[in-house]
């Protein structure tokens with residue numbers, strides 16, 4: 380970063396500080412990861428200089444000799460990884476990918492049926508504060524109170540009652556595998572299209588650790604930057620019959636020129652994801668999430684749904700006498716970064732919800748295993764107990780958080796993270 384330090388020392392310093400933060404802290408945000416240095420190099424390349432509206436062989440600008448090859452390679456790798464018939468790698472991120480599907484398949488006012496935000500769904504699945512719920516009629520299903528599992532009977536009932544044009548399955552905070560076959564049967568029964576949004580679990584899908592929706596869904600969307608460990612981006616996969624509508628919706632319907640540097644970074648990530656090493660990595664993600672859930676339960680936390688089958692754990696912080704927001708803020712002060720989250724049937728308001736969401740893709744990328752998960756759970760319990768203790772003043776609490784942050788940093792020093800730059804003695808540069 381020599382030129383950057385010279386041209387813009389302020390931004391350079393913030394990037395260095397963020398790099399330090401990503402080394403020193405335990406990153407438990409379920410949607411985050413560490414991309415490889417190869418992915419960073421592709422993403423930071425001169426491909427950002429090129430305009431290429433259109434698709435390979437059908438561009439509106441000349442000079443696409445290499446850009447076409449990059450995009451075609453990225454598409455070919457995606458098809459091989461997921462078994463998709465048609466792929467569009469141009470969406471700028473996950474939300475625009477979903478929006479493009481709506482532009483392609485729906486008319487404004489059409490009904491979409493998706494998992495509610497509070498039960499682990501995503502804003503773009505028909506929530507009222509997102510375009511998906513403002514321009515379309517969003518109907519929302521949830522999970523069962525007794526099992527924490529998606530209430531497939533409710534999905535079917537709502538589908539029959541509301542006759543949606545599109546049913547969406549997929550989530551941002553649901554710790555179980557999805558039954559795509561069952562969703563497909565429900566969609567077929569009411570003449571709806573099925574979209575699966577695998578933004579969170581795409582890395583597990585390519586590793587065979589989560590069912591693949593491709594045989595069952597008409598359209599599958601994903602991000603590239605979560606468990607898939609690529610740069611930030613989005614992708615749409617679909618059956619050939621929807622290819623033209625999807626491509627037209629992305630460009631010119633919704634977007635202009637694709638971000639070619641991102642496409643190259645995604646292609647590199649796909650190459651990495653096709654290796655046996657990545658499959659082993661994905662298996663460790665799940666193993667770690669299970670270990671984390673079990674350790675947290677051992678510490679007295681209530682884990683929503685009783686455990687996990689994927690990469691994430693939703694924890695009811697109120698089981699330790701704190702709100703999710705209080706726990707998330709205190710954990711950050713103690714060197715462990717997560718986000719507060721609503722839990723199913725939450726009685727608390729959205730800004731002060733009952734839960735926190737934890738994920739293991741990032742910690743697994745730096746080599747953490749079940750032993751480290753045990754330590755994280757113990758530190759989290761200590762943080763929660765101190766935060767809940769009315770007898771402790773702010774300074775006493777802060778002292779405990781600082782102590783834990785010190786232990787966290789010492790642990791992190793033993794686990795260099797992909798993509799960060801380390802000097803000869805293993806020190807971050």
Ligand SMILES: *Cc1c(COP(=O)(O)O)cnc(C)c1O
Pocket residue numbers: 410472473474475477500501503549550551576577578579602612
């Ligand atoms: C993260 C996520 C998205 C949105 O991705 P952005 O890249 O943040 O726009 C869409 N759907 C689901 C299920 C997600 O978890």
